[in-house]
Every structure is written in C-alpha cells, then in structure tokens.
Amino acid sequence: MELLSSWCYKGSLPDSYVMPPETRPGDLIVPLGESIPVIDLQCRDRNETVRQILKASEDYGFFQVINHGVSEYLMDETMEVAEEFHAMPGSDKEKECAKDPKGSCKLYTSSYVYPREEFHLWRDAVTHPCRPSAEHIQFWPEKPTRYRKVVGAYSVELWKLSCRILEFICQGLGLSTDYLSNELSQDPKIMINHYPPCPEPSLTLGLFKHRDPTIITILLQGQVHGLQVFKDGRWICVEPIPHAFVVNIGYLLQIISNGKLMGAEHRVVTNSRDPRTTISFFVYPCDESLIGPAKALVDARNPAIYKAFKFTDFVATFILKPDKEALKELISAPLAPFQLRWRKAHPRGRALPELMLSWLPRVECASPGTRLHWVLLIQIPRWGGGGVVGGKLDGHLRHLMKGASPGMRLSHVATESAISREGASPGMRLPHVAANSALTRVKRVPGDASFATSAERCSILSGMDNVIHVMIEDDQAVRKASKNGEDNKIIRIAENEVSWRQSCLVGKIKNMYNEDIVQTSFSADGFNVKVSIWHELLVVIQFKYESARQVCWLNREHWVSRWFDELELLEGYENKHRVKTWILLSDVPLLVWSESFFMKLGSLWGKMLLVEDDTCNRSRFDVARILLEVHYASDIPEKVSIVCNGRLYSIKITIEAQEESRMFIDGLMPGGGACCLDVVVTSKENLIEDVHTTGGLGEAEVERRVVVDEALHKVSIFVNDGPKDLFVDDSFGYMELNRDVGHVWKTQSISNSSRLLDILIDEVSSFRRDSEGPNSYYRRRISVPSSSKHIQDHSNSQENITFSVEKGTNGVEINTRSISIVPRRKKKSSTRRKLLQIARRGTVDQANSAREIIVGSEGLQNEAEATFSVGEALVLYSQLRNRRSSTD
Ligand SMILES: O=C(O)CCC(=O)C(=O)O
Numbered sequence: 001m002e003l004l005s006s007w008c009y010k011g012s013l014p015d016s017y018v019m020p021p022e023t024r025p026g027d028l029i030v031p032l033g034e035s036i037p038v039i040d041l042q043c044r045d046r047n048e049t050v051r052q053i054l055k056a057s058e059d060y061g062f063f064q065v066i067n068h069g070v071s072e073y074l075m076d077e078t079m080e081v082a083e084e085f086h087a088m089p090g091s092d093k094e095k096e097c098a099k100d101p102k103g104s105c106k107l108y109t110s111s112y113v114y115p116r117e118e119f120h121l122w123r124d125a126v127t128h129p130c131r132p133s134a135e136h137i138q139f140w141p142e143k144p145t146r147y148r149k150v151v152g153a154y155s156v157e158l159w160k161l162s163c164r165i166l167e168f169i170c171q172g173l174g175l176s177t178d179y180l181s182n183e184l185s186q187d188p189k190i191m192i193n194h195y196p197p198c199p200e201p202s203l204t205l206g207l208f209k210h211r212d213p214t215i216i217t218i219l220l221q222g223q224v225h226g227l228q229v230f231k232d233g234r235w236i237c238v239e240p241i242p243h244a245f246v247v248n249i250g251y252l253l254q255i256i257s258n259g260k261l262m263g264a265e266h267r268v269v270t271n272s273r274d275p276r277t278t279i280s281f282f283v284y285p286c287d288e289s290l291i292g293p294a295k296a297l298v299d300a301r302n303p304a305i306y307k308a309f310k311f312t313d314f315v316a317t318f319i320l321k322p323d324k325e326a327l328k329e330l331i332s333a334p335l336a337p338f339q340l341r342w343r344k345a346h347p348r349g350r351a352l353p354e355l356m357l358s359w360l361p362r363v364e365c366a367s368p369g370t371r372l373h374w375v376l377l378i379q380i381p382r383w384g385g386g387g388v389v390g391g392k393l394d395g396h397l398r399h400l401m402k403g404a405s406p407g408m409r410l411s412h413v414a415t416e417s418a419i420s421r422e423g424a425s426p427g428m429r430l431p432h433v434a435a436n437s438a439l440t441r442v443k444r445v446p447g448d449a450s451f452a453t454s455a456e457r458c459s460i461l462s463g464m465d466n467v468i469h470v471m472i473e474d475d476q477a478v479r480k481a482s483k484n485g486e487d488n489k490i491i492r493i494a495e496n497e498v499s500w501r502q503s504c505l506v507g508k509i510k511n512m513y514n515e516d517i518v519q520t521s522f523s524a525d526g527f528n529v530k531v532s533i534w535h536e537l538l539v540v541i542q543f544k545y546e547s548a549r550q551v552c553w554l555n556r557e558h559w560v561s562r563w564f565d566e567l568e569l570l571e572g573y574e575n576k577h578r579v580k581t582w583i584l585l586s587d588v589p590l591l592v593w594s595e596s597f598f599m600k601l602g603s604l605w606g607k608m609l610l611v612e613d614d615t616c617n618r619s620r621f622d623v624a625r626i627l628l629e630v631h632y633a634s635d636i637p638e639k640v641s642i643v644c645n646g647r648l649y650s651i652k653i654t655i656e657a658q659e660e661s662r663m664f665i666d667g668l669m670p671g672g673g674a675c676c677l678d679v680v681v682t683s684k685e686n687l688i689e690d691v692h693t694t695g696g697l698g699e700a701e702v703e704r705r706v707v708v709d710e711a712l713h714k715v716s717i718f719v720n721d722g723p724k725d726l727f728v729d730d731s732f733g734y735m736e737l738n739r740d741v742g743h744v745w746k747t748q749s750i751s752n753s754s755r756l757l758d759i760l761i762d763e764v765s766s767f768r769r770d771s772e773g774p775n776s777y778y779r780r781r782i783s784v785p786s787s788s789k790h791i792q793d794h795s796n797s798q799e800n801i802t803f804s805v806e807k808g809t810n811g812v813e814i815n816t817r818s819i820s821i822v823p824r825r826k827k828k829s830s831t832r833r834k835l836l837q838i839a840r841r842g843t844v845d846q847a848n849s850a851r852e853i854i855v856g857s858e859g860l861q862n863e864a865e866a867t868f869s870v871g872e873a874l875v876l877y878s879q880l881r882n883r884r885s886s887t888d
C-alpha cells in the first residue's frame with residue numbers, strides 16, 4: 001500500500017479510484033445558497049446559543065462555530081504542521097507513525113481496510129489518540145520537529161472546546177450538562193487528512209458519504225472547499241470560514257439522543273488544483289462504554305429506537321468490518337408491535353368510539369408535504385364479535401399486527417384508500433371508523449356491542465408505543481423491498497394505492513344538510529360520487545373519475561353556494577386544515593409554570609395561540625389552559641412527560657374545547673368529551689351572583705372564559721331526545737316549525753336510522769333572572785329572525801306553552817315568546833357536570849334587532865335542563881300545530 005501523496009502527482013486517475021456512477025460526485029458545482037448554520041460562541045445569552053446549537057444539530061447535524069476561544073495563531077500553526085507532515089517523504093511518515101508497538105498511531109491511505117476495498121479514496125490520513133497526552137504523546141510523530149508541541153497544545157484546546165459544546169448540547173436536550181462528560185467522551189482522537197489535487201475530481205471522492213462513529217467531531221478544514229453535507233436529498237457545501245471550526249453530530253450522539261439529533265451524512269470531494277489538508281478532532285467514548293438512548297429522552301411517546309451496546313462492538317461492525325445487517329442488529333431496539341393511540345372522543349357519536357383505536361404513526365412520505373394518517377381498528381372478541389373486515393391489508397402491517405397482544409383480534413385496518421369497507425354489513429358489531437379514513441365508515445346500528453371501560457382499554461393499550469414510518473413508493477420499489485424482507489418498521493404503500501385521492505374533493509357541508517343529501521344531489525346532477533365523513537365537520541367526496549372531479553371543481557361556485565361552506569381539492573388539504581383547540585393541563589409542576597413554558601409546550605403539537613390569563617397570572621394552579629391550532633386534535637397526546645432538574649413529571653392533558661365542534665344538547669361532546677362553546681362572559685360578577693341565587697353552584701366553580709374570537713360562534717347542538725317518529729330525517733316537527741318561524745333552527749339528521757338531530761342555534765344567551773322571589777327562573781335565550789305574525793298566531797297555548805312579550809336588547813319592543821316547560825324528571829349522573837359546563841360558559845349579551853325566543857322553564861334551576869327543554873318544547877309545539885291543523 002503506497003501512500004497517495006507518494007505517487008499522485010504523476011499521471012491520470014487509476015481505475016481503482018473511479019467510483020461507480022451513482023457514487024461519483026459528478027457535477028462538482030453544488031449550488032450554494034443553503035449553508036449550514038454559523039454559531040457565535042461568544043454570544044452572551046447562553047440559552048440562545050443552546051437553542052441555536054440544538055436546532056442546527058436537529059436540522060443539519062452540522063454547524064460552524066466562531067469566536068470559540070481557540071487561538072487563531074495555534075490553529076494556523078497546527079494546520080502548518082499538518083501540511084508539513086503530509087509533505088514529508090512516505091518513508092519518513094511511516095517511520096514517524098510506527099513508534100507504538102501496539103499501533104496506536106496509524107498512517108494509511110484511503111481507509112483502514114485498503115486491501116479489501118473495491119474502490120479507493122483520494123486521501124491519506126494519520127490518526128492517533130490524544131488524551132491523556134502523557135500516555136500517548138511518546139508515540140506521536142517527532143517530525144516535523146514541532147509536531148508534538150503544537151498538536152499537543154491544539155489537542156488540549158480542542159478538548160476544552162469539545163467539552164463546552166457537549167455541555168451546550170446536553171442542556172439543549174434537557175439532560176444534565178455533564179451527561180456526556182464521562183467515559184462517553186474521554187477518548188478523543190486526532191486525524192489529519194490530506195487530499196492531494198486529483199486529476200479527475202468528478203470521478204472519485206476524498207471520503208465516501210458517511211456518518212462519523214463519534215459523539216461529535218470538530219473539524220478544522222482550512223481554506224479549501226471539499227466537505228459536503230447531505231440534507232434532504234441534496235449536497236450542501238460547507239463553506240470554509242477563516243478560523244471557524246466545523247462541528248458535526250456523530251452517529252453515537254444520534255443514538256444517545258434517541259434520534260433527536262442527526263448524525264448527518266457527509267462526504268469529501270476533491271479538486272484538481274489545491275491540495276487540501278484538514279484536521280478532525282473525534283470525540284470518542286472509551287472502548288468499554290455502553291452507548292444507548294439517554295433514559296430521560298425515552299418515554300411512551302418517544303420509545304427507544306436504539307438499544308444499548310458496547311462501543312467496541314460498534315467499532316467492529318461499523319468500522320473494522322463494516323456490516324450493515326450486523327450493525328442494525330446491534331443498535332436497533334426490538335420492534336414494539338405497533339403504535340396505538342387511543343382516541344377518546346369520536347367526532348360523530350357517543351357510543352361509537354369506544355372500540356376505536358386510532359393509530360397515527362409519525363409519517364414520512366416520499367413527497368414532501370403529504371401526510372398520511374392511518375386508522376387502525378382492533379376488535380377485541382371479549383367485547384364484541386365480528387371477524388376480519390377488509391382483507392386487503394398490507395403485508396408488513398399484517399406482520400406487525402401479529403402478537404400485538406394476546407386476545408386482540410385485528411378486525412379492520414383502514415388506510416386512506418378505500419379498501420376495507422367490503423365485508424362490513426349494517427348491524428355488524430363493528431366499531432366505526434371515520435375520523436381519518438373517511439371511506440371506511442360503516443354505519444352504526446343502535447344496539448351495537450357493549451363497550452369496555454376506558455380503564456380496561458388503557459391497560460391493554462399501554463406499552464405499545466412505537467413509531468412507524470410510512471412511505472409512498474412506486475410499485476417496483478415496494479416489490480423489491482418486500483423481496484428483501486426490509487425493516488418492517490417501514491410500511492410501504494404503492495403509489496397507486498393512494499392515487500385515488502386525486503379524484504376527491506373535501507368539503508364542509510352547510511349546516512342544514514348532511515352527507516346523504518349531498519350525495520343524492522350529486523347523483524341527481526349525474527355525478528357518481530361517494531360522500532364520506534372526515535373529521536368532525538368535513539366530508540370527502542370521491543368521484544369515479546378524476547375528470548368528473550375536474551368538471552365539478554370548475555363549477556365549484558355553484559356547488560359551494562348550494563351545499564358547502566368550503567370546497568377544496570383533497571390533496572394538500574390535510575396540511576391546511578386546522579382546528580382551534582383549548583387544552584387543559586393538569587399536574588403541571590410549579591417549577592416550570594411560566595408563559596414561555598406553556599408556549600413551548602403547546603408548540604410541540606401545533607401553533608400556540610394563547611395562554612389563558614388565569615394561567616399567566618397564576619390565579620390558579622390546579623389547571624393551566626392554552627389555546628392551540630392543530631391539524632387534528634388527536635395529535636395532542638393524553639399525557640406529556642417533562643424532565644426538570646432531573647426529575648420526571650407527568651402532565652395530564654385534556655382536550656377541552658374545539659372550535660366548531662358539535663355537541664349534544666345535554667352539553668356533552670359526542671364521544672363523551674367536554675363541550676366546546678366559545679362565548680363571551682360579559683360580567684363575571686353577575687354570573688356568580690346569578691348562579692349563587694340558584695343555590696346550585698358555588699362561586700369557585702364558576703370560571704371566566706377567554707374570548708376566542710370577536711364574533712360569537714354559532715353553536716351546533718345535537719338533540720338525542722324526543723319521540724322517535726318526530727325525530728326521523730327531515731320530516732319531523734322541527735322542520736315545520738322552522739319554516740314557519742323563519743328558519744329559526746337549521747336541522748339535520750345524522751343518519752337515517754338515528755334519532756340524533758343537529759340543531760343550529762344562532763346565538764346562546766345569558767342566564768337571566770326574570771323576576772325575584774321563589775319562582776324566579778333562568779332562561780336560555782335564542783335569538784332568531786322570527787316572524788311576529790307567527791308568534792301572534794300562537795300566542796295562546798295549552799300544553800304548558802305560553803308566550804310573552806319582552807324588550808329587545810336594543811330597546812325596541814319586540815314580540816318574543818317564552819315557552820315554559822314542565823321540568824323534566826331530574827337527570828341523574830351527568831346533570832351536575834352539565835350544569836358546571838353551562839355555568840362556566842357564562843353569559844352572552846348581544847345587541848340584536850332580531851326577534852327573540854326565550855325558552856326557559858319555571859322552577860328550573862339550571863340551564864342544562866332548559867337546554868334539554870328546547871327539544872321538548874319543539875315537540876310539544878309541533879304536536880300542538882298538528883292538532884290545530886287537523887281541527888282546522
Ligand atoms: O476532511 C474533511 O473535510 C472531512 C473529514 C471527515 O469527514 C472525517 O474525517 O470523518
């Protein structure tokens with residue numbers, strides 16, 4: 001093995017240096033533009049430095065440091081010595097590097113394994129350990145004569161610099177600052193690389209694309225270009241900056257950080273003009289050190305993706321005898337079966353979600369910006385029968401499912417492709433999939449399986465977290481990958497499996513319609529479409545052909561104005577769609593209680609909009625409230641763990657309210673979650689006083705709410721109460737009433753077989769005391785544009801319906817009607833909760849010239865009951881009307 005620098009100046013590039021085409025640098029002009037971050041270590045604000053370093057380490061795995069404290073004179077001197085060393089005759093270099101019988105100082109060309117190499121690299125290198133210097137310096141070269149002195153001083157300075165940078169990184173990761181200041185970083189080595197000018201730089205490389213097998217590497221790269229970093233499929237040049245150091249995260253730190261930091265891949269290209277000499281300071285662990293993800297960075301949501309191993313074993317498989325399979329075996333954590341997250345609230349109905357487990361892997365797609373969501377449904381035989389529904393299951397996925405947990409049975413896997421509907425028949429005891437896999441909905445039938453308690457489910461689901469990567473690839477790649485039996489952490493989806501999205505639109509149906517109506521109307525217009533529910537207020541409209549979608553899209557004005565509030569192409573919509581969500585955080589340690597903490601925390605899952613005043617002002621510590629904008633409320637975990645001062649704290653997260661969510665008339669969210677009104681509290685004092693006099697609620701239970709929006713939201717309420725025949729489809733009494741009164745309520749049935757109705761009430765109004773005394777009562781006010789004629793018509797009623805006249809809030813006397821209802825039988829369990837929810841919601845007062853209907857109930861002491869009564873009132877009213885028309 002002859003050193004490159006001994007012969008390279010004569011002649012052309014030998015064949016053994018010509019790389020295979022896919023490895024060659026080819027066009028050597030790598031576009032400038034993006035560059036790796038440059039960080040000033042003299043910055044006074046330590047936290048800012050930490051932030052910059054962490055961000056660069058996450059985004060690039062590379063950064064440059066300036067004002068790092070190492071003397072420029074020493075840097076220059078060391079570079080001179082390095083160049084002088086490589087300029088010496090080969091025989092001298094060999095002699096200078098052979099002083100240690102154990103071979104600690106190594107001189108080689110290309111790589112350690114030159115004789116076994118298929119292709120050689122265009123470089124020479126010398127490397128030796130440098131700490132503790134007393135132990136090693138005796139084996140270092142003595143020529144050039146100042147080698148030991150200068151490189152010795154340089155090693156000391158670089159050691160100090162590396163310790164500083166490691167402390168910054170530890171702090172940024174949330175580890176103790178000395179987490180890496182032990183055997184993990186105690187065995188640094190110097191390597192001096194030399195890349196002579198190369199006759200054919202486009203055909204060969206100075207170093208292959210690689211990750212350093214280090215904790216970090218600090219490189220002095222001199223003035224000659226050559227180093228390139230691979231990011232997002234492109235090569236980025238690392239610009240030489242005079243007297244800066246290039247720092248990169250090594251593979252080992254990637255593992256210790258459990259993948260949070262990136263051990264970025266890089267390579268060295270050569271050039272035909274200038275020799276290039278660089279000095280790497282590799283921060284290595286001691287041989288026997290155990291490497292593995294830091295415990296503090298691992299939890300249920302971030303399961304360990306690596307396992308612990310001995311550094312020597314790593315060196316053996318990564319450097320000495322590179323073997324990808326063996327390396328993977330050595331470092332990869334065993335696969336947990338799959339990641340499951342249980343979605344608490346089903347968007348469409350209370351009874352539906354109970355068995356629904358949503359599986360929302362972190363997704364990596366081939367095309368940036370696309371995001372796939374998977375919903376996975378598991379049926380557990382104990383809780384309901386049923387078989388496997390939808391057979392077309394990705395092989396990898398099926399494999400993953402095996403052994404999920406004894407007793408579990410896979411019933412249904414839905415991807416975004418409409419694959420799994422077949423086989424499901426109405427009435428089947430099948431949980432319902434809707435949220436993320438609109439096309440797989442199976443209609444629920446009353447009397448579905450009885451469901452397990454949440455505690456049972458949670459215990460089954462615990463310990464099953466793992467992250468699955470989903471990729472979209474063309475068919476060929478899929479076939480190839482499955483032949484190779486590739487890592488089943490990656491699920492490959494053939495491009496054609498997702499191309500159906502190109503024939504879809506996504507829309508928000510106007511409140512008075514439902515998906516069945518829209519589907520019928522599309523058919524009437526000659527479009528063969530399938531309309532499926534997606535998220536809470538959205539539908540996906542799938543056309544048979546992309547061209548049909550095109551036609552509809554071009555005519556969208558027409559469609560939108562008739563049926564939809566919004567209509568969009570499906571592709572890309574997922575990333576755009578966002579919902580506002582209030583989040584309650586309980587058990588927050590006081591140690592971290594600050595606005596900035598909450599801002600940071602919320603930003604983990606979406607865009608932080610607001611930290612509630614009470615939280616900022618520390619008016620209460622039992623719970624903190626923040627408002628977030630997220631893609632999916634299900635992106636928010638149920639629990640988050642934070643480490644502070646070395647202690648682990650668990651913060652409980654409750655999704656409290658969601659913009660424009662629907663809720664049942666009893667104040668419950670479909671699915672049993674909390675309700676979601678955004679309303680303005682006009683006066684806290686009033687509210688408290690009012691509530692006091694009802695005798696039902698204590699002051700402490702009344703809570704001020706923050707206004708989300710200037711405008712008051714429309715509120716949708718589901719009514720699931722009332723005589724069956726009146727609550728079917730559009731034929732029930734409400735519609736009648738609405739038409740007469742002037743579209744007071746827009747109604748919507750959810751499904752043909754269901755008695756759930758959706759009533760949109762334009763405005764929710766205040767608790768209002770109408771009179772003093774024992775018979776005082778509170779009313780719920782609903783503003784509607786009503787016809788006074790109609791009201792007059794019915795101003796005398798039997799059946800407990802009475803009408804009265806009141807002053808409008810704008811001072812104009814208008815006709816209003818009060819429907820008094822006999823109080824319902826007292827509701828048991830949830831009444832108090834409802835009451836609290838309503839009470840918290842507070843009052844709304846809005847100047848409104850509209851006529852008003854007040855629905856209250858004498859003797860009723862809470863608005864929840866009154867709310868219930870809306871339905872009842874309407875039923876009574878429509879009965880009354882029916883009777884009247886039959887007597888007419
Ligand atoms: O010489 C360079 O620019 C980079 C050297 C390098 O990547 C290494 O030594 O691992």
Ligand SMILES: [Fe+2]
Pocket residue numbers: 210211212217266
């Ligand atoms: Fe490297």
